[in-house]
Amino acid sequence: MNKIAFDMEKYISMQSAKIMERVNRFNNKLYLEFGGKLFDDYHASRVIPGFEPDTKVKMLLSMADEVEIVIAINAHDIEKSKRRGDLNITYDQEVLRLIDAFEGIGLYVSSVTITQYVSKPIVDNFIRNLQNRNYKVYKHYYIAGYPNDVDVIVSDEGYGKNEYIETSRPLVVVTAPGPGSGKMAVCMSQLYHEHKRGIQAGYAKFETFPIFNLPLTHPVNLAYEAATVDLDDVNMIDPYHMEKYGIMAINYNRDVEIFPVLARILKAITGEDVYYSPTDMGVNMIGLCISDDELACKASCDEIIRRYFQTQVEFKNGNIGEGAITKLENIMNKAGISPLDRKVVPAARKRAEETGGPAVAIELEDGKLVTGKNSPLLGAASAAIINALKYLCEFPDDTMLLSPNIIEPVQHLKVDYLGNNNPRLHIDEVLVALTISAQMNPVADRAIKALPLLKNAQVHSTVILNQVDMDTLRKLGMMLTCDPVYRTRKLFHADK
Numbered sequence: 305m306n307k308i309a310f311d312m313e314k315y316i317s318m319q320s321a322k323i324m325e326r327v328n329r330f331n332n333k334l335y336l337e338f339g340g341k342l343f344d345d346y347h348a349s350r351v352i353p354g355f356e357p358d359t360k361v362k363m364l365l366s367m368a369d370e371v372e373i374v375i376a377i378n379a380h381d382i383e384k385s386k387r388r389g390d391l392n393i394t395y396d397q398e399v400l401r402l403i404d405a406f407e408g409i410g411l412y413v414s415s416v417t418i419t420q421y422v423s424k425p426i427v428d429n430f431i432r433n434l435q436n437r438n439y440k441v442y443k444h445y446y447i448a449g450y451p452n453d454v455d456v457i458v459s460d461e462g463y464g465k466n467e468y469i470e471t472s473r474p475l476v477v478v479t480a481p482g483p484g485s486g487k488m489a490v491c492m493s494q495l496y497h498e499h500k501r502g503i504q505a506g507y508a509k510f511e512t513f514p515i516f517n518l519p520l521t522h523p524v525n526l527a528y529e530a531a532t533v534d535l536d537d538v539n540m541i542d543p544y545h546m547e548k549y550g551i552m553a554i555n556y557n558r559d560v561e562i563f564p565v566l567a568r569i570l571k572a573i574t575g576e577d578v579y580y581s582p583t584d585m586g587v588n589m590i591g592l593c594i595s596d597d598e599l600a601c602k603a604s605c606d607e608i609i610r611r612y613f614q615t616q617v618e619f620k621n622g623n624i625g626e627g628a629i630t631k632l633e634n635i636m637n638k639a640g641i642s643p644l645d646r647k648v649v650p651a652a653r654k655r656a657e658e659t660g661g662p663a664v665a666i667e668l669e670d671g672k673l674v675t676g677k678n679s680p681l682l683g684a685a686s687a688a689i690i691n692a693l694k695y696l697c698e699f700p701d702d703t704m705l706l707s708p709n710i711i712e713p714v715q716h717l718k719v720d721y722l723g724n725n726n727p728r729l730h731i732d733e734v735l736v737a738l739t740i741s742a743q744m745n746p747v748a749d750r751a752i753k754a755l756p757l758l759k760n761a762q763v764h765s766t767v768i769l770n771q772v773d774m775d776t777l778r779k780l781g782m783m784l785t786c787d788p789v790y791r792t793r794k795l796f797h798a799d800k
Contacts, residue, residue: 330506
């Protein structure tokens with residue numbers, strides 16, 4: 305059983321109570337800007353073992369009758385088909401996925417808001433698609449001088465020209481498919497309209513990271529920096545909190561930089577000083593629910609190294625600047641770690657040196673290291689998975705889970721009928737073949753049933769794996785890194 309560093313029951317209780325306390329402070333109407341991911345928060349689950357990817361949703365479900373959700377999406381992101389990198393879907397598709405996911409578990413999605421609305425065919429088609437399915441859609445507009453010209457922003461020419469979002473519940477969670485969607489602007493616009501209507505609504509912010517009550521260089525907070533090097537986020541001591549209360553709290557640069565403007569906007573709307581620091585705005589209780597700090601530190605250091613390799617691959621693919629690698633190296637130095645601290649890295653590289661070709665290493669939960677190399681039948685990743693399943697099932701090394709007479713027809717199909725250049729089976733193809741074999745072969749059946757035991761296993765490849773293998777490893781819950789080396793010199797057919 306995987307080790308746990310987080311008390312989920314305590315978190316759900318403390319977090320929901322903290323949010324409802326803030327709702328009550330503002331006369332039973334709070335707009336909560338929800339940063340990060342509500343679903344699929346795999347970063348949090350990796351750095352704090354025991355924090356499940358859907359923990360925040362479970363927390364909201366504990367007060368579902370009080371909650372409604374507004375999803376914000378920037379019109380320019382729709383127009384540019386901006387994509388969510390981890391799922392490789394566009395932001396507008398992610399909005400639809402989120403609606404289905406929220407409603408599928410019993411959370412109420414009241415509307416979608418298009419921020420910085422401009423009339424473009426793709427934007428208007430998205431709006432019509434939602435309206436045809438009986439979802440309310442609101443339009444918010446670009447405000448000249450935003451966010452610094454407070455006099456214009458807090459006026460009928462600013463927030464006043466935005467459409468007022470009809471809400472009916474005390475807690476309005478404003479979320480989005482990704483950063484830059486305009487969540488804070490939606491919250492401030494709503495506060496303006498509510499106060500014009502005599503409703504003394506309030507605002508608060510939920511961000512999982514950085515964790516305010518952990519030290520600046522705590523590995524959990526450093527792992528957040530590692531995850532956001534492309535956004536230029538930097539953790540820092542909240543100077544406003546220190547000045548007001550004499551207490552050290554950790555925040556990040558964007559919230560600290562925008563705070564003076566946000567404080568002025570809130571005062572212009574409400575007529576009073578609502579918050580004295582960025583930390584004051586927050587409601588996150590996650591740091592008070594870490595039950596095993598040592599384990600969380602280790603998991604976070606592992607994540608930093610994974611992010612280092614990921615950034616190297618992104619640079620190799622031309623998707624990120626070299627400065628990001630330097631930042632990751634600096635973060636590793638602060639944490640006192642090296643890429644070689646990831647045990648699968650030297651294991652895979654040693655196997656590659658021995659065989660003269662690509663290799664993959666897997667570290668299982670008990671610390672066992674298994675490797676795989678290319679063969680005429682299987683790619684290195686597929687071979688490593690087969691070897692890991694043999695170990696988990698306590699099969700001898702010479703056990704044949706898949707015979708050549710099963711693999712070869714699949715290769716024939718790939719190359720001769722589907723036009724692939726690489727005959728070796730990818731992981732998903734191996735698993736399909738193994739599943740079919742399991743109907744007649746009890747050994748294969750046992751191997752398939754052992755697949756859940758691969759969850760949270762560490763994986764390293766000495767070459768950049770193809771997207772199919774990467775996606776399959778992710779679906780299995782395995783944590784992959786790759787050396788920034790292309791498997792082949794081919795450009796278009798590299799993965800085929």
